[in-house]
Amino acid sequence: MMAAFILVCSVVLLLQFFVSYCRSLIAASAKQMLSPEVQDVTGISRAASGDDFARVIQLLRLCPDRPEDRNSIQAIGAYFRLLNFLRSTLARMVPSMHAWTESERGHCAYFAAVALERRIAFSRGMLAQQMEN
Secondary structure, three states, rough: OOOHHHHHHHHHHHHHHHHHHHHHHHHHHHOOOOOOOHHHHOOOOOOOOOHHHHHHHHHHOOOOOHHHHHHHHHHEEEHHHHHHHHHOOOOOOOHHHHHHHHHHHHHHHHHHHHHHHHHHHHHHHHHHHHHHO
């Protein structure tokens, strides 16, 4: 019984840390403005919808990978799936939680758009470097 209690506490604390980590990543990206090019490609100007996330992730996969942001994108993807789970279960019963999950899903999509902008800039830098050589 004690082992089960320790396991549950560990999982809850790990989940709390994970959510805090993801929200800090999202908060850092929320301060960045998207370029007009990325706004046109993604259809996101300032406010994003959670429905945009899958499309932006597909665009991200088309760009060359940046090793620095691979883990953060995977973490936000897992956070987005957690939000979808909460939206389909608990948020149906609690209206305020539904609004919060929708807002957080939109923030995840905006994070993905910022990551797309970074990858585009990275690709341009690589292309310019290859042109010089």
